[in-house]
Amino acid sequence: MQKFSTPLTSQFARIDKRTLLLIVTVLLMALLVLAAGAPCHVPPG
Amino acid sequence: VILLAAVLAGVVAGALCARRGRRQLQPPNLKYVWIVPLAFLPQLMVIRLPGIRIDVPSEWASAALVSTQFALLVFVWFNRRQAGFWLLGLGLAANLLVILLNGGFMPITPEQAARLWIDAPPDFIQVGQRLGRGKDIVLPVEQTRLWLLSDIFFFGFDSPEFRAAFSIGDVLIGVGAFWFFWAMGGEPVAHAA
Numbered sequence: 001m002q003k004f005s006t007p008l009t010s011q012f013a014r015i016d017k018r019t020l021l022l023i024v025t026v027l028l029m030a031l032l033v034l035a036a037g038a039p040c041h042v043p044p045g
Numbered sequence: 046v047i048l049l050a051a052v053l054a055g056v057v058a059g060a061l062c063a064r065r066g067r068r069q070l071q072p073p074n075l076k077y078v079w080i081v082p083l084a085f086l087p088q089l090m091v092i093r094l095p096g097i098r099i100d101v102p103s104e105w106a107s108a109a110l111v112s113t114q115f116a117l118l119v120f121v122w123f124n125r126r127q128a129g130f131w132l133l134g135l136g137l138a139a140n141l142l143v144i145l146l147n148g149g150f151m152p153i154t155p156e157q158a159a160r161l162w163i164d165a166p167p168d169f170i171q172v173g174q175r176l177g178r179g180k181d182i183v184l185p186v187e188q189t190r191l192w193l194l195s196d197i198f199f200f201g202f203d204s205p206e207f208r209a210a211f212s213i214g215d216v217l218i219g220v221g222a223f224w225f226f227w228a229m230g231g232e233p234v235a236h237a238a
Contacts, residue, residue, distance in 0.1 A: 033049065040176065
C-alpha cells in the first residue's frame with residue numbers, strides 16, 4: 001500500500017499543480033486581452 | 046467577447062495539438078504576472094463595470110485606459126520570448142498609438158457607431174464625444190489620426206450583444222493569444238523561455 005500510494009499521491013499533486021497553473025494562465029490571458037483590446041460593443045441591457 | 050473567443054479557441058487548439066502528440070498542455074512560467082491584474086484595476090473601476098464603475102471625467106477615464114495599456118506593454122516586454130507575445134505586443138502598441146493620437150480614446154466613426162448602437166437615442170452618438178462610458182470616441186475619418194488603426198472592422202449578428210467594432214490591434218491581440226495557447230500543446234512552436 002505504501003509502495004503504491006506515494007507515487008500516486010505525488011502524481012496527483014503534480015497534475016493538480018499543472019492544472020492550477022493552466023487555469024491561472026487562462027484567467028490571466030483572458031484579463032490581458034480584455035484590458036489590452038479596444039473593441040467597441042453594446043453592453044448588455 | 047471576440048477576444049475571449051480567441052483565448053478559448055487557442056486553449057481548444059492547444060489541447061487538440063497536445064492530444065495529437067500525446068502530450069499535456071504545458072503552461073509556461075510567465076514573469077511579473079501581478080502586473081496584469083494591477084494594470085486592469087483602473088480600467089475596471091472607470092470603464093468596465095456598470096453599477097460599480099465610478100463616474101469620472103473623461104480625462105481620468107482616458108488616463109486609466111492609457112496607463113493600463115502602458116503597464117500591459119511592460120508585461121508583454123518582460124515575457125516577449127513567449128509564443129505569440131510579439132503579436133500581442135504589436136497589437137497593444139497599435140491600439141495605444143491610435144488612442145494616444147486621438148485624445149486618449151479609441152476612435153470610431155459615427156457611421157460605425159450607428160451600426161453598433163442601432164436603437165441609440167439621436168444625441169447619443171456625437172462627434173468629438175466619448176461613446177457612452179466605453180473606450181471609444183466618435184470621430185469622422187477626416188478627423189481621425191491613423192484611422193487605419195482605429196475600430197474599422199465590424200462583426201455582428203442581429204442581437205446587439207453580438208455586434209462589435211474592432212481594430213487591427215485587436216486582431217493582432219486575438220491572434221497572439223490564440224498562438225500562445227496553441228503553442229502550449231507543443232506545436233507548432235515550442236515556448237522559448
